[in-house]
Amino acid sequence: MTQKAIFYHAGCSVCVDAEQRIATALDPAAYDVEIVHLGSDKGRLNEAEAAGVKSVPALVIDGQPYHINFGADLSALR
């Protein structure tokens, strides 16, 4: 059974790189990764913030946020 993981990004170069290297590199047998662009899907900002996401790019797995390098603060996307 796969577990849900959500990768939040904002289209920045740091985000795109992390998406390619980490988010899409997770074991497909273990994780089902949803990619969410918070710049174009601002309706998901509250959900990301509630999960503890402070900046993008970030992965949320099992409710825990994992910030990968630094692209932009979440507050800059509102």
Place this chain on the structure above:
Amino acid sequence: MTQKAIFYHAGCSVCVDAEQRIATALDPAAYDVEIVHLGSDKGRLNEAEAAGVKSVPALVIDGQPYHINFGADLSALR
């Protein structure tokens, strides 16, 4: 063919969590992940720093550093 990835950590709780959630979650068909404890293997500090690692936990894939959350500065491990 698998690609080499190196996960640098220092045994901290943030490190252990990132190891379990990200480093060991990479697709085993695509990545061969080596786990390096920089607290007990200080001989690898220069190599990590040369790859651009500033803090642990961090993954280095294809020569690029990906810092995952923040556990400790590399300088604190010397």
